Amino acid sequence: MNHFKLKDFPNGSVRLNQGPLQARLQLNKQYVMSLTNENLLRNFYLEAGLWSYSGNGGTTSATATSMDGPEQWHWGWESPTCELRGHMMGHWLSAAARIYRQTSDNLVKAKADFIVTELARCQEAIGSGWLAAFPETYMHRIVKGKWVWAPHYTVHKLLMGLYEMHQLAGNEQALTVMVDMAAWFYEWTDTFSRKQMDDLLDQETGGMLETWADLYGLTKDVKHRELISRYDRRRFFDALIAGEDALTNKHANTQIPEILGAAKAWEVTGEGRYRQIVEAFWKCAVEDRGYLVTGAADDAELWMPAGNMTRMGVGQEHCVNYNMMRLAHVLLRWTGNPAYADYWERRFINGVLAHQHSETGMISYFLGIGAGSSKKWGSPTQHFWCCHGTLVQANASYDEQIFLKDEGGIAILQWLPASLTTKVDDAALTLTIEQDGQHGLYPLNSWNVAGMTAITKVDQPPIPVHRPDRFKYEMNVALSTNKVFGLKLRLPWWLNGKALIYVNGVLQVGDWQPSTYAVLEREWADGDHIQVELPKTLTAEQLPGEPDTYAFLDGPIVLAGLVAEERRLAGNPERLDTLLVPDRERNHSWWNSGYYRTKGQECGIRFIPLYEIKDEAYSVYFPMRPASVYS
Known part of the structure; x- marks a missing residue:
């Protein structure tokens, strides 16, 4: 379909x-x-x-005489005594x-x-x-x-x-x-009445609807279609369609997999009710509810009330973060609306990356954003929380939303360094995205050859005096035969001012706004070069339900203050340059995005990206009062 x-x-x-x-x-x-x-x-x-089975030809699995003792086994939620094993x-x-x-x-x-x-x-x-x-x-x-x-x-x-x-x-x-x-x-x-089945699904259904829809999409077997019908959780779905808030204080990661199942059921059956369910859920869970600066609307695995998220006690759950990203990807494919890619980006940078320890690769089940939070890291074999499972999936899926096929060509949805190899009609095409070496490797910083060359040779372009106020990307086209097609470039929600786009050095003209696409349609040739500049700035986002409490972002990057208790800041959330100033701007051959420190406060606080926090205590939201209170 x-x-x-x-x-x-x-x-x-x-x-x-x-x-x-x-x-x-x-x-x-x-x-x-x-x-x-x-x-x-x-x-x-x-x-x-x-x-301990030993079949013909010798042992084909582990045996009771294995020298691999229990201290080497998987424990936690994979223990033989755990029902979730x-x-x-x-x-x-x-x-x-x-x-x-x-x-x-x-x-x-x-x-x-x-x-x-x-x-x-x-x-x-x-x-x-x-x-x-x-x-x-x-x-x-x-x-x-x-x-x-x-x-x-x-x-x-x-x-x-x-x-x-x-x-x-x-x-x-x-x-x-x-x-x-x-x-x-x-x-x-097969013998369950509809009421028995509904009672069963109210108790626990997981993502079984998605499984049967996946299978039916492959087999078209009528029994698999019947399983879709049987695992349709009508009581929940009907409440959503009726416009009820069926989410507040309910277990978030119980419900999202059911909605992903409805989404897949629509894709394989074409039954319009399933799409209604998905759209009603998104309206209830995201559009009407609002969300925290990270994109989350859950705390301690439960949906928080619409517009009132002040409790923030435990933090967002990684499984919820990942599955909401999956749902955003589904809706992006259905509609092409860049708002879903904006949401995905927010949760990727401040969720997937922030939940994972960048050195050990381990997971933080919850990601606290209240005052004095800290990340509790899992171990390789002793925990196996549910989030441990979505950890390995999410960090194997960076590629899924960078490039997508569009009716008129190719859409670039995420500004992540990557390459696409495909065909346009009969022409072989390779399209690459790289980030300008002097503007950091967003969303993480790293040394790179261009940056090393720039600091060692005098005949290179001059390095900016201070940290640039924009991210720059270079796109290169390798094409076997000239072809006419369109490139749709997502202009993100955090854009501050006019995006600058050059094709082979020529500035393109367009009225390009945040959360839209810049469309470049032309005859492309081998060696064509595109440069994209996306201006960014510091912004403050209010805590839903608490007007005088704010979190700070550098473009899409949520900042974490290195402080172990609640601190009140004095300043104007609309004039953050009077409150935060760049800190540790330059690191050898690259610029550090997201590093700031306070000024004019009773006690100074350093800020770094939330995704760079490892073992430090931190806070994301800060109460604010006008600076005159302290003058």
């Missing part, structure tokens, strides 16, 4: 260029590959009775598939393919089509209304990983395993 204004490019078309984001991708890949097959599969082997497997498969999509690393694919083969063996040993790291009896218990910790959630993660192994890594066996699991669920739910 042709539902989309924008479409994804085929797998492997987009690659990150050298720089800090690629380094983070590699850090994530190293961690994904460090998790052993035995540890990932242990609970599945135990459930299938294969842990097995969720990490699905996240791992998804991450491996996405890493393979971007890197074509056959070692990653070989490891993931082996895992899928072993999962299929576990499914065969169980014999009913069931596959999980926990028994089928968990499902029978929830039907009786007895508490079990989120079995649908866990199964959905596994099926999502299998689906992406099939779609992104070309593993056919993964689809077979999914089909057999679908047969189990079809039979299990």
Whole structure:
């Protein structure tokens, strides 16, 4: 069905260029590959009775005589005594598939393919089509209304990983395993009345609707279509369509996967009600509710009230952040509206990057933004929170929203250093985005060859005296044959003043506003060069529900003050140059974005990007009073 204004490019078309984001991708890949097959599969082997099995030709899985002691095993939420065990497997498969999509690393694919083969063996040993790291009896218990910790959630993660192994890594066996699991669920739910099914879904549904929609999109099997209908959570969806606030103080990451399921159901069935559900949810969760400076509207996993987010006690959850980014990407593809890319960018910089330790690669489950916050980091094998799973997925997905196909050509949605390899009709095209070396490697800073050359040679262009007030990007076209097509460049929400766009040195003319596109349509040739300058400035955003409390941004980058308690600042939020001044502007061969310090305050505070916080205590929101109060 042709539902989309924008479409994804085929797998492997987009690659990150050298720089800090690629380094983070590699850090994530190293961690994904460090998790052993035995540890990932242990609970599945135990459930299938294969842990100490030795078949023809020798042992094919871990054995009871293994010298790998329990101190090396996966614990936390992957412990054999935890009801949520097995969720990490699905996240791992998804991450491996996405890493393979971007890197074509056959070692990653070989490891993931082996895992899928072993999962299929576990499914065969169980014999009913069931596959999980926990028994089928968990499902029978929830039907009786007895508490079990989120079995649908866990199964959905596994099926999502299998689906992406099939779609992104070309593993056919993964689809077979999914089909057999679908047969189990079809039979299990076949005798339930609609009320029984609705009661079940009210208790816990995970993202199963998305799974069945994914599967139906591939098979067109009527039984898979029926599973979509059965897992339609009508009570929640109908309330949204009716315009009710069905979210406040509800568990955010329970509901977003259900909405992602509705989105996929619309894509594969064309049933308009599903699109209504998604749009009603976005209106309730984002447009009417508002959000914090990071883009979050949840605290401690619960939706905060619309327009009143003063409680900020625990912080935003990474799973919510990631799944709202997934939903924004869906709506961007449907509508082409750059506002969804703006939202994605805000949550990427101040969510995905801010939740991950840039040196260890580990996750902070919650990201506090209240006074005196700190990040609590997970460990490689001892925690395995739900957010640990979305960590490896999110950090394998930087490529998904940089370039998208547009009716008239190509849309550039995110200003991240990357390359697109594709075709325009019969012409081979490579389009690259790089950042000007003297303007930092946004959104992270790093040394680069251009910057090193500039500080060592006298015949280079002069280096600005102070930190530039704009981000600059260079785009290069490599094209086998001249072609006419359009480039749509997103002009972001944080733009301060007029964007400057040059094609082969010639300034382009256009009335370009924030949150719109600059459209360049022409005959492109090999060697064409585009330069884009996006002016930025310091801004203050009010805490929803508290008029005199503000957070600060440098362009899209949320700033964190290095202070362990609430501090009141004196100043004018509309004249931040009187309150904050640049700090540590220059670092060897690059400029530091987002570094400031206060002036004219009773006690000085340094500010750095929220995504650079590691172990420091920090605050994001600050009460403010006019400077005259202290004069």
